[in-house]
Amino acid sequence: MTKRRMFLRMITASLLRRRSRMLIALLSIGIGATILAGLVTIYVDVPRQMGAQFRSYGANMLLLPKDGETLNSESLADALQAIPEDELVGAAPYRYVRLDMTTRQQSFTAAGTDFEQITKTSPYFSVEGAYPVKTREILVGKEIAEVIGVKAGSSMELTWQPTSSSSDKTPEESRVPGASLSGQAEGFGGGIVYVTAALDDQAHIASLSVDSSTQTPEYGGRIPEDEAFLNQFIGKSLPLALGDSVDALTGATVTSSAVVEALNKATETAVSARPRTLNFQVTGILTTGGEEEGYVFMSLEDLKTMTGSEQVDIAELSVSANAEQLETYVNAITENSGSVRARLVKRVARSEASVLEKLTALVFLVTLVVLLLTMICVSTTMMAVVSERRREIGLRKALGASDSSIRAEFLGEGLFLGLLGGVMGAVLGFAFAQVVSVHVFGSSITFQPLLLPAAIIVSMAIAAASCLLPIKRAVAIDPALVLKGE
Amino acid sequence: MSLLELKNVSKIYGELKALDNVSLHVDQGEWVAIMGPSGSGKSTMMNIIGCMDKPTKGEVLLDGVDISRESSKRLTDIRRDKIGLIFQQFHMVNYLTAVENVMVSQYYHSMPDEKEALEALGRVGLRERARHLPSQLSGGEQQRVCVARALINHPELILADEPTGNLDEANENIVLDLFAQLHKEGTTLIVVTHDPEVAEAAQRTIVLEHGKVAREVINENFGK
Incomplete structure (x- = not known):
């Protein structure tokens, strides 16, 4: 058996066969690591979370x-x-x-x-x-x-x-689908002929009505009732030309021409006044x-x-x-x-930045406090472990353990605890962060794979740092104490 | 040839002279008992011989090396290499099995060797109990494990502090028999005791009183 294997055997035996002590130390590291891992997860996730939160307050x-x-x-x-x-x-x-x-x-x-x-x-x-x-x-x-x-x-x-300010419209727009047109033109004998038309979605004439009451009743005056004449306009697009796209009503050529003219004029001049x-x-x-x-x-x-x-x-x-x-x-x-x-939108952008800053500072501060508390807790536990094991340490020294062996053994135990606590912290910490995230931000977070090694390294470092003082105590123990019949 | 020699050794704590100008020598292979009432300086002498303390005055030669002026680091090395310790309170690492406790001694000395450790346990009659934790062993069994642990590195000197103080007579005899065997094999034994029976098992008894050697008794019945 190599020395290293014996070393590991001693350390694991110390932790596994002295369960109650180990549990306390493990719990203090584990809980510390849990809170730290949780906070770090939230810390990393906060900007994203806050961003999402602020995006819900509107445009920035x-x-x-x-x-x-x-x-x-x-x-x-x-x-x-x-x-x-x-x-x-x-x-x-x-x-x-x-x-x-x-x-x-x-x-x-x-x-x-x-x-x-x-x-x-x-x-x-x-x-x-x-x-x-x-x-x-x-x-x-x-x-x-x-x-x-x-x-x-x-x-x-x-x-x-339309208002006066909308006079910048182009004639093009008269062919806008759904528009209504109205116009007038001089008919037979100087009487005015009025037309109103509506355009359909394709800007074709959908309906047409004519007021030709100023015209000769037997001829032009018949136009409003003459469906055959009116129907030929339906489905046509403006402008029109008489004799080409539409035919004049027999005996009312001038009035027919006035209808076409009125429609055409409506597309050109009445545009800006068209509701x-x-x-x-x-x-x-x-x-x-x-x-x-x-x-x-x-x-x-x-x-x-x-x-x-x-x-x-x-x-x-x-x-x-x-x-x-x-x-x-x-x-x-x-x-x-x-x-x-x-x-x-400064209101949103600024408050986002300042809230983020404050939250980050808060998480940082809490992290620091937890870190310190964990170290105190682990250190105290390890101190208790050392005084509990004074005789064992004295015995080891009496058996020839050098100071560095004693250091290595306690540091080894501390690091082993840190390892276990780190794994525990990464897993529980993620769960903790998840719960916080769901309750506070209403959204879940993704597991950061880097969290596991980071949690382990940090907890091992904390454990090691916490062991420094207890180890100093352990090294100072006098081997002669094993000889006195204590 | 002397393995251990104390020359005018004093250990003074303030006003108290725990050891007062003590001189003695122990030959290679000798079995010596140190007796004396409480406060006679037995423990102080034991600490000094065991390289766990240094005298205020005088010289201590262990295997030709003056251990009275060495650094504590060197003393640890010397103790590890030359001395096997047995204590009244047994002192086992309570979370390690019997064989692991023996291996701890190997671990600090050189290389852990489970086979050899098991053989040592066999020698003290505890081969079957090798995988037991101290809490599962009787006092006598624990002390036998400690004997196995003391001899595992083949030390020049076995230093035993009241080795039978917490044992019943049957176990006391077992331990003394083990000492006799070790003596036969040429190991030097120094046994601190207040039990005359244990002292009588040795070749020679040194009696301490008030920090001084009061007398030396040669056991004429030794080996009989």
Whole structure:
């Protein structure tokens, strides 16, 4: 048998055959290691956990148009390139427009957005019903819903009234699907002919009505009742040409021409004065506790249908990064993009950083205290072990054990305890961290494989350090004590 | 040839002269008993001979080496190499088996050798009890394990402190028989005792009183 094997045999025998003592020492190391491993796990996981927590409080970055610029989906997509995909939790565009409710004398702010992104940037939004999934579906803020008495499943008609400021529309927009047209033109004998038409989803004429009461009753005056004449307009797209895409009513060529002219003019000149109305299905009522409850949310696409513009006012971003990185992204976006500037929502970003800092400091402090307590506890236990084993130590010395042998034996026992305590600590500590994480943060954590060796090394180091003083005591024991008949 | 020689050895604790100018010598292979009442200086002498203490004055030659001035580290080495100790209280490591206790002595001396340790236990009649813990052994058995442990490294000198003090007569005889065997094999034995019967088993008895050698008695019946 080698000396090393005998050494191990003595140490294991000492621990295994003196169970009660060993249990106390093991428990003190194990519990210390458990708390430490648990705290370290939480410590490592806290930034992620806190990040997730804070992300649930909403966006931490805004994208806005630079002065004199406008935003749209493309410029936003460009700007988002600056943020790594895995850090970008969500980016919700918003466009705010006043809309009238057709059946009531009421108007609301409508926000065009991307509902899928909203669920990511504003997870705190609470929807009674469901988020819209397709066009012509809207989410109504709780405040509005209470005033007008709608709930999920209701339908409502909303109208966009162009204002003078929206005169920058192009004629193109008259062919926007769903638009309503109205126009007039001079007919036979100087009488005015009025037309109103509605465009369908493909911007084809869906319906047409004509007021030709100024015309000769037997000829042009018959047009409003002549379905054959009116029906030939249905399904056609503007502009039209008489004799080419539509035929004149026999004996009322001038009036027929006035109808076509009025329609064509409506597409060219009446664009900016054209209100557009869409019918919406309410899918849910939104509760946020904030001003959003006074808005109606719809898809950007519907808003574009109504207003003819795909402009975006602002985008809210939720980015999973620390304050420093966020700052970098803000600068990168603002510098690189021609039309977009980025800004941090300081309230969220700052409080995240400061809470994190405080929590980290707290965990660090507690770790330190536990470390110290563990060392005191182990040291005390080892001290008790040494005084309990004074005779044995004296005997060993009398049998010729050198000081270094005594040191090695006690250190060996301490390290062995540290090893067992470390394994125990890593396993129980992870469980402890898991429980804390689930209860405090409501999410589970993944096991860090590095935790096991780290816990073992740290507990062995603690055990060894705790043994220093007891070992000093042990070495000082006088072998002669075994001779006195004590 | 003398194995141990004390020349004018004194050990003084403050006012108290535990040993007062003691001189004696023990020959190689001799079996000597040291007797005396409590406080006569037996323990002090035992500590000094056992390399666990140093005299205040005088010279102690063990196998030609003056151990009165050596460092405690050197004394540990000398004790390990030359002396086998037997104690009144047996002193076994209580969480090690009989054979492991014998091996502890080998471990500090040179190399643990279980076979040899078992043979030593066989010699004291405890081959069957080798795997027992001290708590499972009787006092006599424990002391026999201690004898096995003392002789395992073939020491020049076996130093026994009241080896039969805690034993019944039957076990006392067993231990004395073992000493007789060791003596026959040429081992030097120094036995500190207050039991005249144990002293009579030795060749020579040195009687200490008040830290001085009061008298020496040669046992004329030795070996008979």
